[in-house]
Amino acid sequence: MAVQLDDGAERTAPGTGKGGAPPENGAPPAGRPPRLPGRRAPRLPARRTPLPSARRAPYLLLLPALLATALFLGWPMARNALLSFQNLNMKELIQHLTDWRGTGNYQEILGSEQFWRVTFRTVVFTGVNVVLIMVLGVLIGLLLARLGKKMRLALSAALVLAWAMPVIAATTVFQWLFDSRYGVLNWVLDRLGWHSMAHYDWVGTQLSTFFVITVLIVWQSLPFVALNLYAATTTIPKELYEAARMDGAGTWKVFTSVTFPFLKPFFLATTFLEVIWVFKAFPQIFAINEGGPERLTETLPIYAFTEGVGNLHFGMGAAISLLTIVVLLAMTAYYLRLTVKQEQQEENEL
Amino acid sequence: MKRSLAGRIWPNATAVVLAIGFVFPVYWMFNTAFKPTQDIITEDPVWFPLHGTFEHFATAVNAPNFWTLAGNSVIVTVLAVGLSLLIALCGAFAIARMRFKGRKGILLTFMVAQMAPWEVMVISIYMIVRDADMLNSLLPLTCFYMLMVLPFTLLTLRGYVAAVPKELEESAMVDGCTRRQAFTKVVFPLLAPGLMATSLFGFITAWNEFPLVLVLNKEPAMGTLPLWLSQFQSQFGDDWGATMAAASIFALPILVLFLFLQRKAVGGLTSGAVKG
C-alpha cells in the first residue's frame, strides 16, 4: 500500500469495528476539556495537496524510534545471534578469541532432553500464571466496580502499593515470608493448626517452589489487570448494563453479554502482555530458589542464564535465548496475526 | 435490585482480605526494616516494630557511594524514560495517525521487540560497549534502558493517540493552527495521562535493572542503586534488616510516584491496552 496523504488518512474512531471497543475509552478525563488555542489572525488553511514532505512525515517521525531500536536492540541481537554459533567460554572471552562452532550449540541444545523439558515446563507455567492473573484480575476489577467509594479507594491503594513494589524488593520480602524456620507464613499455619507446616520447606520440592513463585508473580501482576479492568468498565455506557438487567440477566450473563464483548480488545491485549511478562519472569524465579531444587523450576530464561552467564558458556546461552524467542513467538502468534489482520482491515476501509 | 445483607457484606469482606493480602508484603518490608536484628530472626514473628530503630537505615545509607549511586540512578532513569517518551510519541503518532508503506511491519517489529531476552543479551551488549570503549559511563546504560522501555511505551502511546478524536485536531487547524501547533496545543495535553502511565512502567524497569549495570559499570562510582541493594545479601550471609531498609529506600520513590500519579496512570494504561 502506497503512502497516503496523512490528512486524507481519515480513519474511523479507533476501536470501532473491533468488538465494539469504545472510542472514547481512555480519552480525556472528564472535566478537562481540550484547550483550543486562542484565536489569532486567521491564516490560510494548510495546503491540502500531498507534498513530498507529507509523504516522508511518517518515516521522519518514526526515524528516531527505528534508529534507536536498530542500534540498541538490533545490534546486540545480531551480535547475540553470531555468538550463538560460537564456542564462547571464559577463555574465549578473556583472550578475545573467536571460535566458530557452526550449529553445534543448537544441535546440542535441541538434542538435549533438558531443553524440551524446560520448554514444556515454561509453557505450562506461563499458561497457569496467565490464566490465574486474568481470572483473578477480572474478578478483583469487577469487585472494585461493586464496592463503595471508600472501600474502593482502600483496595485500589493496596493494589497500587503491591504494583509499585520494585521486583528486587518484592522477591526479597517473599523469600523472607516463606522462610522455613523464621517465615511468617509457616508460623501462621502452625498456629492455625497445621503443625506439620511449622518448619515446612517451601522450596524443597518442584511443586511447592512453583507455588511460591506463582503467588509472587500473581501478586505482582494482579494490580495491573484489576485496576485497568476497573478503569475500562467505567467506560462502558450504563445503558448497556441497564438494558441487560431489564432482560433479567444475572451477574454472569451481564459479564458475558456486555462487559466481555465490549472489552474484548482489552482482554486480548492484556493477555498478550501478561504472556510476555510471565514468560520472561526472571528475578522472581531466580531469587526464590535459583531454579532449584535440582533445576526443576528453571524456565527458559533461567535456563539460558544459568547455562550462558552463570556457567560462562556464553555461546550456548545465546543460542538458548534465540530459541526462547521462537517459543515466545509461537505462543503469541495468534495475537500477532490478529493485530496485523486488523490493521490491514483498517487500512482497507479507508 | 435489592441485595441481601450477605450480598452487601461479602464484597466488602473480600475487599478487606484482599487489601491485607496485597499490602502485607509491603508492610513487612517496612516493619522488618525498623526492627532491631534480634527481633528479625525469631521463632515468633514480631508484628510491629515496637523497639523501632533506624540502625538498618543508617547501615544502608552509610554504605559507600550511596548518594552517588542514587544520583546515577535518578539521572539514568529520568533520561531513559524521558527520551523513550519523546521518541515513542513521535513514532506512536505516525503509526496511529498515518498510513504508509511498511506500517504493519514496523508495528510488528515493536511488538516482537518486547520479547527481547535482555538478561542473556548482557554479554553481547557488554562486548559491544567494551569494544567501543564506553565502559563505566552512564551513556550506554541510558541508551539500553531507554530501549528496554521503548517498545511498550510506543505501543501504549499509539493506543492513546488513536483515542484522541481526530476532529479536535482538525478544528484547531481550521482555527489557524499549524499541524504542529494543533499537536502541541490540543493533542499533547490530552496525552498527558498516557505519558504518565507509560513513564511509570519505564521508571520501574529502569530503576530495577541489575545484570547490565553489573558488567558495564564496574567503577564503584558509576553504578546504580540495584548494585547497592544487592550488597547486603552477601556470601557472608544476608543482613536482612539492612536489606529491608535498603529495599524500603529503594521502593519509596516508586511508591510515592505511583500513589501520586495513580488515577491518571490507570486510565492511561487502559487506553493503551484497549487499542489492540
Next chain:
Amino acid sequence: MKRGLIAATAVAGMLVSVAACGSSGGKADADGFKGQKLTVWVMDGSNPAQWTKQVSEQFKKKTGATVEFKVQQWNGIQQKLSTALSEDTPPDVVEIGNTQTAAYAKAGALADLGDLKKEIGADWNDAFNKTAVADGKQYALPWYAGNRVVMYNKKVWAEAGLKGTPKTRTELFRAFDTIKKKTDAEPLYLPGQNWYFLDGLTIGTGADLVKKQGGKWVSNLGDPKVAKAMDIYKQYQAFSTAPKNKDEATPQQSEVFAKGKTGAVIAMGYEAAEAIKANPEIKKDIGFFTIPGETAAKPEGVFLGGSNFAVAGMGKNQELAKEFLKIALSKENDGQMVRESGWTPKSPDLADAAKENPAAAAAAPAAQKSGGTTPPIPQWAAVENVPNPIKSYMTAVLGGKSPADAAKDVESEINTRLAKQ
C-alpha cells in the same frame, strides 16, 4: 631488585599470547614506579583496616606508587571478574576465591608467578598453596585461608554442666545430647547446606569428589567414602532444627547464635564478630574449639576456604603488581591478617600471631593436620556455581533419600559441568 625485575620481564614474555599486549617491560626500574597507580580488587570483608593501612603505606614507601583497593561485592562477582579480565585495562591484582583460581588460570587470565613464589613463599603450608597452582604452574599466591571451628556458647555449656571441650566426635555428640536434655537451647545450629563443612568431612574420610574416567573428570559423589562423610553430617544435623534446604548464610547463622539460644555452630572465626554486632551481650559467652575428629590425635578434616592474589595477564603494570604482592604477602602483613581477621597461619612461624586470636588458635591444629580443599581442577569451579548440585544432594539425603540415590540424581548435572569448559 634489578635482577628480579629482569626475571619478571622474562617470565612475562613467556606467557601465553594474552600477555602480548600486557606488560611493557622497558620502564621498569624502581623509581620508574613513582606516581603510578595500582588497582587491587579485594572482596567485601577481605581486607581488614589495619592491614590495608600498613600495606598501602609500605607500598608507597618502597615503590613511590599508590595502591587503590577496590572492594567488590560477592553478588555477580564471576560475571564482573571474567569480563574485567577481558578488558584493556583490567584491575592489576585481583583476589580470587581459592576454589575458582584454577578456572581463571586455565582461561589464560592470569600471569605466572612462579618466581615470586620461590622468592617469598618457600615455607608456606602446601594445603594453602595447592589451589594457586594449575597444570604445575603457579598462577596465584595464597593470601589467606581459614577453616571452620566449633563456636560455642559457654553459658549454655555451663548450664548443661559441661566442663572442658570435647576431644573426639563421640564426646562432642555426647555434649550435644546433654545440652538437649538439660537446657532449652538448641544444641547445634546447622542448616542442611553447609557445603564446605561437608567438604571438610569428605577430606576427613579421605573421599575424592571427582575421579578420572577415560581421561575425563567425572563425579565421584556415589563413593561410599562420600556417603560416610554425609552420614557424619547427618548425625550433626540431627541435633539442629535449622532448615535442611538452606545454607549457613540464610539466615546468617551468627545472628541465630547471637540470640544465646544455641549451643554451638560450625563457623568461621570472623562470624564471632557478626554475632557480637547483632548482640553485644554475647561477647563474653563465645568460645572456640577445633572440630574434633574420630580420634583425639587427628582433628576433623576441614576445608581451607580462602583467597589467592593473582596478577591479571593483560595488566599493564605487572612488575608493580609483583612489588605489591611482595609487600602484601610479607611475613609481617601475613601475621597481621592472622591477628586481625583470625585466619589460619600460612606458615609455621606465624603460629604466635594466631595465639592472640582464639578462633585462629582453634583453627590452626586442624589446618595443619587435616586441612584440604575442593578438587584442584579448573573444571571444579563450575560445579559450585548456583545452583550447586551438591547442596541439592545434601538436602535430599537429610530429607531421607539414600546417599547413593541422591548422588545418582545430581551426578549427571555434575558431569555436565565438569565436561564443559
